[in-house]
Amino acid sequence: MIPEMSTRAYRGRSPQERVAERRERLLAAALDLWSELGWSGVSVRGVCARAGLTDRYFYESFTDRDALLLAVFDRVRDELTGGLPAAPFTGEPRAVMRTLFLALFTALAEDPRYARVAFTDPAGSPALETRRHDALLAVADAVAAGVSSVAPGDFRGPALFCVGGVGGLISAWLAGRYPAAPEELADRCTELCARVFGV
Incomplete structure (x- = not known):
């Protein structure tokens, strides 16, 4: 009550x-x-x-523990994606992507708690699994819309591919299996995603 x-x-x-x-x-x-x-x-x-x-x-x-967990996830999601601009991108795509990646990796390095919330598999919690899936789709859609504003085309597939790949790289980085500074990770992710998008 x-x-x-x-x-x-x-x-x-x-x-x-x-x-x-x-x-x-x-x-x-x-x-x-x-x-x-x-x-x-x-x-x-x-x-x-x-x-x-x-x-x-x-x-x-x-109302219950799930409501609290979702609120924590939403807070972390908003902190990590707050710099993601609405389409269209303003500027050269590679520069925009690098800025976004650098902000993401810097935030994770400064507060490792965010990494555990955002990038640890939430298997076993249907509510968290759904929320994380929706968040990844929203990020991919925002990136696809931004890229298509400067390089016309359907970029949803490449965006989903990049979001999944970056998530895997982050997991390896957090586990100490891909050591690199945030700046190096931003450069690497920018290069890989630019190739996928063809920009």
Whole structure:
């Protein structure tokens, strides 16, 4: 049951602000636990303990654990794809792609927690599997639309191929099987994807 919200301010913060602050604490705790234990290791009790909150406050923001996991995934997805421009691309395709790749690899290097959430196989969670699949399709469609704006053609297939390939490279990189600096990875991915797109 979601607790009733008081309408009184407390320490200068409105009830809505306090709810938002508690929600952020729960999301941060869940991100930490996910990065340490994998998504299956995230539990309502564990998240509440890490956030220093009771179950009562969990259910004022989330209906269940799946809702929390999806919110964490969406937050990470938005952080990693926030630089993805809407079509059309403004600039030379290779330069645009390199900028996007460099931003992605830099973000992953700066906060490895994002990598565990975005690139670890979510098998066993239908909700997360669907969300990740939809996210990959959305990225591929955005890239295909951007490339087609400067080099007319149907690029959805090549875009899906590149998204899958980059995901595999990232997995190897994160596992230490493809050591390289973010700049080197950006250059390599740009070159490979440019060949696939023929631009």
